[in-house]
Amino acid sequence: MSFTTMDVERPTLTAAPMLDAPAAPTPGYWKSVGQRLLHDKVTMAVTLVLFGILFITLGAPLVTHADPYQGSVLARLKPIGTPGHWLGTDETGRDLWTRLCYGGRLSLLAAILPVTISLFVGGFLGILAGYAGGWLNTLIMRTMDVFYAFPSILLAIAICGLLGNGLSNSIIALAVVFIPPMVRVAETVTTQSRNLDFVEAARASGTTTLQIIRYHVLANVLGPILVYATSLISVSIILSAGLSFLGLGVTPPQAEWGLMLNSLRQAIYAQPYVAALPGLMIFLTSMCFNLMSDGFRSAMDVRLNK
């Protein structure tokens, strides 16, 4: 064997010329996702808007000094641009800007919390169903199918009706509504990645199921699930506002965008622009979350940006 291997040129093993080697090592995956996000103007813009909304709601006492519950009979339904009430006042004379700022707290909470709950519960069930397969998959997925039989808004209303109104019940209702689609998304991406060769290779290397899920499945599944969760928030904002609008969520006199929209309904002819403001906030926030999820999706797609 010795002479045959000696006299033939074997440049591949000794000093392999690395012709197509790129010049510098590329950053890690999440770092490069971040860099791509920084170059995506639309996503950056909507993220800025969302931070703005977050700032005026969480930091409401910093941007307004008025009391969100203190009305004034004299100052009822002032138009936009009134001195002291730059966005006008509502039907009981409360400053609308202040109400919008404080109202955003509950609106965002009532929208984001159900999605977070469904992310954990649905994500866990979906990954479990996807990775385990077999009868466990059938059990979980068929149970979810039962919930799918109802339109989501009807289901939410029914659950709220059952539990009674109030913020916590609306959150529970929406979480129940969001768990089935979350399970389905998580199950689909997990099943796909479970059958990938590299997961098989990891199984062939004798590592345990938990290790495989942690190192190989989660990393590839988390991205799509998070993107989906972000897009769910945009739906959640509208649904939770809808529940409040119907009187099933937050109770008066608390400020919440859906509820405000309902109570300003009567003033739609007197002050149409003021009455539309809570709706505008709902629309703006929902759209921003939607666009942000699109941005995440394309930033996370490695091959798209190759």
Added chain:
Amino acid sequence: MPDGTMQPPVLRVEDLTVRFTRRNTDVAAVNGVDFSLQAGETLTILGESGSGKSVSLKALMGLLPAYAGVSGKVWLNGKEILGLPAAALAKLRGGAVSMIFQEPMAALDPVYTIGEQIAETIVQHEGCDNRTAMKRALGLLEQVKIPSAERRLKNFPHEMSGGMRHRAMIALALACKPSVLLADEPTTALDVTVQIQILLLLRQLQAELGMAIVFVTHDVGAAAEISDRIAVMYAGRFVETGTTRQVMREPMHPYTQGLLSSTVHGGMRGRALETIPGSPPNLAELPPGCAFAPRCRYAVDACRQGDIPVVTTETGAMARCVRAEELVEA
């Protein structure tokens, strides 16, 4: 093989160039390809992935996306076809020129039966009535040796086995008696016992119908079985052309030599394979001069600058190599 009396070529290609230009990359996929083809002749374009062989074929058929910049001249039966309006090109496709693919489902529509698809093509191009077209379709299936052709006419593509679908695709391509058949890796995905059947079928059909074939493949074995002439492609250029014997027996270009010596064949046991070091070049950053120079053990300074001269032997073989003459003598 055409004899000495020079008939006008069926297909002539001059300086075919394809560039894919997008935001910040400029990929030089095909860099000046010339060839001409007589009726009844098979030219094989042999190359590895990324050599530009499939892109060249697609450019001939006008099948490249809009952002591809195609230039050069292509004459089909003496008529210039590159840059024809889309409608005129569509009439040529499936008519005077047709194409077969690696994956038959790229050509076959899953929702129509084989008979309907072939008849439809004939009706479109020749304007005859449906019944005549169906009769022709039956004849075509028999010609490509599909057993119980009458029954198969009513089959959908998914009801056929892999080899059968391949034959159906060939029948569809031959529906309007093309003068040129473009074959894009048609046997690559097939098992060996089916591959040889398809190669033999193509050879036989060519003898019967007299069309010219451009056969694109990466498989030296398939090339040796089917071609009259072979053009070896590397980084978007023909680096060597010649008859099958010339290229297989006396390759002049170092790349062809490397490709042949690294192709495993019988009786090589116990010997280390002679390989070409490195990997194919990045088409977005081609080096000046010969694109193969960075991997070439014979490369000299002259290889790395300017245009590489073309060496032609008196027998008609061509190599694009600075040192071709001395290498052949050595």
Added chain:
Amino acid sequence: MSAALQQDPRDRGGPAQPLLIVENLTKHFPVRGGLLNRQVATVQAVDEVSFSVRKGETLGIVGESGCGKSTTARLLMRLMNPDAGSVVFDGDPVGEKRGISVSDMRRQMQMVFQDSYTSLNPRMTMAESIAYAPRMHGLGRKEAYDRAENLLSRVGLNPRQYARRYPHELSGGQRQRVNIARALALEPRLVILDEAVAALDKSVEAQVLNLLSDLKESLNLTYLFISHDLNVVEYMSDRVMVMYLGRVVEAGPVESIYRHPRHPYTRALFASKPTLDPDRRTTEMPLTGDPPNPINPPSGCRFRTRCAFAQPRCAETLPLLAAPFDGDADPSHVVACHIPEAQAAVAVHHA
């Protein structure tokens, strides 16, 4: 990882003990359909396959798509469970109480897959992918990464350039080298190469084949080389096993099989190989039609529907692997065919 491996403490059976003995390995997949999702048919993917692999040799498994060669590999790795049959690794039955556990076996038996891209985690760097298995098996982070870099240079990739790259930044040949390095990370004794060079360009394929030969010699490896490429199998293997529709039809030393194929299918397979000689082109089709559907294959000999020598008894009884009728073959050459004339027919030879 040097010549010290000559005295491998894991070599329990000694040189005479085959590294792998497979007996009657069987896997049938149910085909479900109909309204109630009942089983309507069976795909006999692997049917009573038996073979052994000696220490230090390369056993080639060759056959067309659907012949069960890849399923055999997955069964051996226990990526799926066999319906029947036993596997003995270096004298220890796999997955049995008195034998060796599946996870212990996997540390000594590794696999390289065909698709170099999908078999690497797109979120992991090359070093992470290689170091993963050793780390999970308890090697420290630093040691695991040192081993990964060591392996990268062993497979011809400069670790300083490649350790921190992601799969999409490498070419197919480079990725397959990484896959080989990963398979070697647990210092296995047997490596299953499942179409490991099939997706590569010829010039790159030759590089990888040379690399595999070098690694085999320097690391004392045993290979199970699975491929549809007859030339590559001949080049790499010491012994060859030919499969058709889930069953072994012929097996034996490579010279004997390639020079005197006895089974009509093996002969047709070899005759279908394109010649590399333009003056000796194939003129006759060795076989017509496609391989039959592996769902409910023909009774008796599975090749009989395409065999020119088929007789009634080929449909009645299943031929078992036995020494050829003419007897002057290598004693380890076995063939599954009833008909002496079929075995004796003249092989079509190419260059």
